[in-house]
Amino acid sequence: MTQYKVPVLPGDGIGPEIIAEGRKVIDAAGERFGFDVEWIEYPHGADHYLETGELISEETLKELSGYPAIYLGSIGDPRIAPGVLEKGILLTARFYFDQYVNLRPIKLLEGVWTPIKDKTSKDIDFVVVRENTEDFYVGIGGRAKKGESKDLLEVKRTLYSAKFGLDIETDSEEIGYQIGLISKEGTKRVIEYAFDLAEKRKKHISSVDKANVLSDIYGFWREEFNAVAAAHPDVTTDFNFVDAITMWFVKNPEWFDVVVTPNMFGDIITDLGAMIQGGLGLAPGGNINPNGTSMFEPIHGSAPKYKGQNKVNPIATIWAGAMLIEQLGEKEAADTIVNAIQKNILDGKIKTYDMGGKNTTSDVGDDIARIIKGE
Amino acid sequence: MTQYKVPVLPGDGIGPEIIAEGRKVIDAAGERFGFDVEWIEYPHGADHYLETGELISEETLKELSGYPAIYLGSIGDPRIAPGVLEKGILLTARFYFDQYVNLRPIKLLEGVWTPIKDKTSKDIDFVVVRENTEDFYVGIGGRAKKGESKDLLEVKRTLYSAKFGLDIETDSEEIGYQIGLISKEGTKRVIEYAFDLAEKRKKHISSVDKANVLSDIYGFWREEFNAVAAAHPDVTTDFNFVDAITMWFVKNPEWFDVVVTPNMFGDIITDLGAMIQGGLGLAPGGNINPNGTSMFEPIHGSAPKYKGQNKVNPIATIWAGAMLIEQLGEKEAADTIVNAIQKNILDGKIKTYDMGGKNTTSDVGDDIARIIKGE
Numbered sequence A, B: 001m002t003q004y005k006v007p008v009l010p011g012d013g014i015g016p017e018i019i020a021e022g023r024k025v026i027d028a029a030g031e032r033f034g035f036d037v038e039w040i041e042y043p044h045g046a047d048h049y050l051e052t053g054e055l056i057s058e059e060t061l062k063e064l065s066g067y068p069a070i071y072l073g074s075i076g077d078p079r080i081a082p083g084v085l086e087k088g089i090l091l092t093a094r095f096y097f098d099q100y101v102n103l104r105p106i107k108l109l110e111g112v113w114t115p116i117k118d119k120t121s122k123d124i125d126f127v128v129v130r131e132n133t134e135d136f137y138v139g140i141g142g143r144a145k146k147g148e149s150k151d152l153l154e155v156k157r158t159l160y161s162a163k164f165g166l167d168i169e170t171d172s173e174e175i176g177y178q179i180g181l182i183s184k185e186g187t188k189r190v191i192e193y194a195f196d197l198a199e200k201r202k203k204h205i206s207s208v209d210k211a212n213v214l215s216d217i218y219g220f221w222r223e224e225f226n227a228v229a230a231a232h233p234d235v236t237t238d239f240n241f242v243d244a245i246t247m248w249f250v251k252n253p254e255w256f257d258v259v260v261t262p263n264m265f266g267d268i269i270t271d272l273g274a275m276i277q278g279g280l281g282l283a284p285g286g287n288i289n290p291n292g293t294s295m296f297e298p299i300h301g302s303a304p305k306y307k308g309q310n311k312v313n314p315i316a317t318i319w320a321g322a323m324l325i326e327q328l329g330e331k332e333a334a335d336t337i338v339n340a341i342q343k344n345i346l347d348g349k350i351k352t353y354d355m356g357g358k359n360t361t362s363d364v365g366d367d368i369a370r371i372i373k374g375e
Ligand SMILES: CC(C)[C@H](C(=O)O)[C@@H](O)C(=O)O
Pocket: A086, A087, A090, A091, A267, A299, B212, B213, B243
């Protein structure tokens, strides 16, 4: 019996409820495929922060870096100002573990309702590779008042270090500013990951940017993209301005195979992607460091208003769990989980409110686990 | 007979074809409502740039600033690197004339096909107020190599001046960076404009940001929003992260009345907005300086592959023309144009390919002009 140890951070809001179902389903797959997961629980999130003042410590991060994959519920709480938990836990983990790929399948499962007309599961089936450690997520910015001037910033990055000495003079009463940056190394590696993925799929890559306006940062992105593309002559490519791609996601999702995007635009277009694949309840994601510690999560938030109601859809989290065990090497078990999700949906009997049903979160987890075990 | 002088820049690609129809329709409205427009043509765009090396000169801009409203076709040409014409002409004009509001109605006309299920023209009827002179559009950024350090930037803004002295050290082989900034004055005025508009509509405002990650710039935006909101207790408000709002545009467009957004996010969500209102052929926009020179345009680009084919839909441009004459004070004529567009669509006989028809660009312009003149 193969043994895995997987750290699990249920997090806030509905996090514990959906993670419970994800664990249940992975445990069921383990029974069937002969592996066993020891779940190591971590308390990080809003309550832990309010009780102890700790977001997540360097020590905990170091401990977690001993594992290949972490299972994450959701982070965010209305009692705490926007950004504190998200940056202090979620983004800190993505950066600390250098999870430079945020992999988000946009796949409309059969039998799922999409708000888009005339499209079926054949039309909506692509993958977004979102850069996950650079761009406007590096967390550098500030404010300056009339007369003020000096500021010193340091980029919290693991890949390389960068220091910005910023000298601002303004005659505005006050300004707020934000800096985004991408590195040659950071851009190259995520684009290479995307091309490798495209080689295994339909061999088409769509790059996203706004090089016509944010020319400095995304002109650089295009150059790196072209350099990597030159080494993959069998993969066809196109460039998409981020504004335009939101239209094509809705109008012509069948055009896409692999979409590679800088971090911030990736954040935006994958929420839209989640919607066309049936909603946030159905959209999983993986924060991947192919040679280190990865982290899997539903892409939705902590939905505080549903907390404790056993009401929300656990499928995104269960699907993220399938990605997690695939990362651990259990490909067959992972495929079996995705197929079981598909079967639960096609059966159409046991489903949560967002899919037009009346069942609970745990009913859906039970059903998917049952399908896997063949009961 | 009232006389107006309106500078017109047909621009590139399909620009001249759609602008011809826009002029035709405004002229028809003039005949009926007793005003006359003298069109003053400007050649700026790709051909002019390739012939003379000039994008748009300070002298021309000064001359144009003598008029209340400019009519713009579309800018962009595949022979020229992305951004050169867009920044050198379109964005230069928006900044030079300090057109701080980019007003984009998202309205599904009756009889128009939308890719979104179960929504009618009653559900899709809101306005986006996009800030138009700040944020990541200020055009400051650059690159730095290992060992390099000094850079000096100056923000091209009309509202206030700002100077950034940037000192970068990095151990990355090369980085590309981009800076966005918003000012107190610039943020306040556009949010005030949005609240004034909401007062005349359904009294609800949705603000867009990503304050949980780009906290410096958009935390500042939220503060300014709250300050303006305090003066409008009768208007209800909500905050939306930009990623989430792309979902609601598709799933629940009926939630929105006035949406106010920083520049870059506004660019993205209004393309998505254009799609839900039936496509780019139907989406007009106004770049507005309420006390200066405004500029009206379809929000689509120059569609080079359709150039000279008399094929594309002129409705976005005609609708932008209605916004233009409303700005000149011809409210009744403006409403009449919009009603004529609606009638042309409901008649359903004369329409371009994107609406499932076989007619030409000029057929549609002719039909709308005919409806206005009551022939
Ligand atoms: C919660 C937030 C910080 C996060 C992000 O912006 O990346 C989320 O929206 C996501 O997409 O995972």
